[in-house]
Amino acid sequence: MPGHIVKSTGPDPDPTEFLFVSAEQRMLDQTKPYDPKKSCWVPDDREGFVEGLIQGAKGDTMVSVQLKSGEVKDYKKDVVGQVNPPKYEKCEDMSNLTYLNDASVLYNLKTRYQAKLIYTYSGLFCIAVNPYKRFPIYTNRAVKIYQGKRRNEVPPHLFAISDGAYMDMLQSAVNQSMLITGESGAGKTENTKKVLSYFANVGATTKKKEDEKKPNLEDQIVQTNPPLEAYGNAKTTRNDNSSRFGKFIRIHFAPNGKLSGADIEVYLLEKARVISQSPAERGYHISYQMMSDQVPYLKKICRLSDDIYDYNYVSQGKVTVPSIDDKEDMEFTHTAFTILNFADQERDDAYRLTASVMHMGNLKFKQRGREEQAEPDGTEAGDILGEILGVDSAELYKNLCKPKIKVGAEFVTQGRNVNQVNYSVGALAKALYDRLFKWIVKKCNETLETGMKRAMFIGVLDIAGFEIFDFNGFEQICINFCNEKLQQFFNHHMFVLEQEEYKAEGIDWVFVDFGMDLQACIDLFEK
Numbered sequence: 001m002p003g004h005i006v007k008s009t010g011p012d013p014d015p016t017e018f019l020f021v022s023a024e025q026r027m028l029d030q031t032k033p034y035d036p037k038k039s040c041w042v043p044d045d046r047e048g049f050v051e052g053l054i055q056g057a058k059g060d061t062m063v064s065v066q067l068k069s070g071e072v073k074d075y076k077k078d079v080v081g082q083v084n085p086p087k088y089e090k091c092e093d094m095s096n097l098t099y100l101n102d103a104s105v106l107y108n109l110k111t112r113y114q115a116k117l118i119y120t121y122s123g124l125f126c127i128a129v130n131p132y133k134r135f136p137i138y139t140n141r142a143v144k145i146y147q148g149k150r151r152n153e154v155p156p157h158l159f160a161i162s163d164g165a166y167m168d169m170l171q172s173a174v175n176q177s178m179l180i181t182g183e184s185g186a187g188k189t190e191n192t193k194k195v196l197s198y199f200a201n202v203g204a205t206t207k208k209k210e211d212e213k214k215p216n217l218e219d220q221i222v223q224t225n226p227p228l229e230a231y232g233n234a235k236t237t238r239n240d241n242s243s244r245f246g247k248f249i250r251i252h253f254a255p256n257g258k259l260s261g262a263d264i265e266v267y268l269l270e271k272a273r274v275i276s277q278s279p280a281e282r283g284y285h286i287s288y289q290m291m292s293d294q295v296p297y298l299k300k301i302c303r304l305s306d307d308i309y310d311y312n313y314v315s316q317g318k319v320t321v322p323s324i325d326d327k328e329d330m331e332f333t334h335t336a337f338t339i340l341n342f343a344d345q346e347r348d349d350a351y352r353l354t355a356s357v358m359h360m361g362n363l364k365f366k367q368r369g370r371e372e373q374a375e376p377d378g379t380e381a382g383d384i385l386g387e388i389l390g391v392d393s394a395e396l397y398k399n400l401c402k403p404k405i406k407v408g409a410e411f412v413t414q415g416r417n418v419n420q421v422n423y424s425v426g427a428l429a430k431a432l433y434d435r436l437f438k439w440i441v442k443k444c445n446e447t448l449e450t451g452m453k454r455a456m457f458i459g460v461l462d463i464a465g466f467e468i469f470d471f472n473g474f475e476q477i478c479i480n481f482c483n484e485k486l487q488q489f490f491n492h493h494m495f496v497l498e499q500e501e502y503k504a505e506g507i508d509w510v511f512v513d514f515g516m517d518l519q520a521c522i523d524l525f526e527k
Contacts (some may be wrong), residue, residue, distance in 0.1 A: 012139035018116050019137060019145070019155040021090050025115065029089035039083035040065060041103030042075050049103035051083060084108075092156050093121040119156040124494070126161045130187040138194050143201050158191055162198045165458050170257050177459040181486055184465030185239035189229075192249070192462040197222050199251045199458060203259035215339040217450060221251065221262050224444045226336040230289055230329065231354075231437050232266070234273055235282035238467060240323045244270035244284070245437075246463035246482065252454040260452035263445045268464065268482065269437055270475045271430040274357060277317035284433075286354050287314040289330035301348060302355030303384045313361030313429065341447045353436045356388045360429040365401070365421045374401050374418045400424055461486075481525050488518045 021029075035053060042065050044050040052065040055072060063080050066072045081101035088097050090112050097104055105122075112120050113129045120127050136142070137157065146159035148167070154160055165176040178195060180188045200218035215223070229241065236242040246267040254260040277283050290298055291308050299306070308319045320326070337347040362381035365374040376382065376397045386393030400421050404411045416424070466483040467476055495512070502509045 012141035013136040015137045015142045018135045032086045041081040095123040121156045184467045223336040223339045226332040230286040230333040249460045250457040252457045255455040261450045262448040274430045274433045275313045275426045281317045283314040288326045292326040294327040294330035311358040357429045359385045372417045374421045
């Protein structure tokens, strides 16, 4: 769901129940039945793992286990895991667990999640489990809990990681990076937005006066979200507000730790979605926002009708999404353009270009007589397109049906059949949309370039999520490949280099191979 800043009236709600385990709950957890020798985890088809009591060994390889239902079953020895003592119930950092097995990790995350605790540490990392609803743990009141605190003094939270990065940057004067990774729908983009608003809060230059109308840098950094999401996010089968591009945001700070600017780099916008969607998915949000009638003059300047189904490029899948209010989001996008210093003309031109891509799907062509040559089948769509883009529609049709191409030193006219022309129109629509998106990012960067001294930065990487389909398109393969590379980078730094350090320090340590089997897959792609 697109996240927006909601001006609250009255005090912020109390976040403690979403951050701390209550004393009563602690008491209950400590009295949980537990037998250090017999309590065990065994695999289960429905739950993943269930708890049982070891009854005894059966031969060398099997173990007999009594389940909570009273049933006794035999399991292979190597699938039976040990259960952690009750003092580790809802443990904040899983690297402290006595027994680190899949079942214990899963159980710890699950019990914390059921107690509305969505963040848990695992060594240096912070794991977030998406609650699919809004918890009041990102308010100013929550920010105050984490500001300037050591990580072990406060409960796990994204803000603790953010504050750690900020403090490290100030103390060591070294740039920091945060990698936010997970599959599609895990909550990467939402968490990225929270990180940005945290830095905007901590590094705020001055308190804004109530009656001050001029947007400040903190607002502008946060307001890059609505336009980027409108143009780069869409509904997929996994996630109603899926980022279909990757972004790396650098937040720059002055030597005194105050905000001094920001810039955004974007990667791999999924262009195929501009002209085609599968039945359960939707195109980029902006088209549906523009059709919502929220901005009264918009349809007129864009020559749009009232029926989304008049535009084939954006109506092949879903056209509405229950969790998204296109009207409200159009309002956020429209306002954000102004806060980001887009001139009215520039903002409206962005809308016109978006509409021109929608109109391109209506260009129709037919075969001339018995020839292979394509010709326009009616020119209404082309005339509208010419008017919006400020080009001569007859020239447009001529260049699509009979383009001039350079052969050696001279130009020749190439004949095209209907299929070839339709491919060209699709390619033109995708390229135009891609350039529009990059232009919006460039304009945002110009606004976020304040001219103030940039001493150091914190970078936040939010990439499009991993998805597994029966049939992966080229763009999804690129996204999955990018995720694989990052996972490999993460494994290498976390496990390989860490263990080499143990060896260098003379610690008695048996090397653990953390399955670097991704490499074969990566090599295959890179060849």
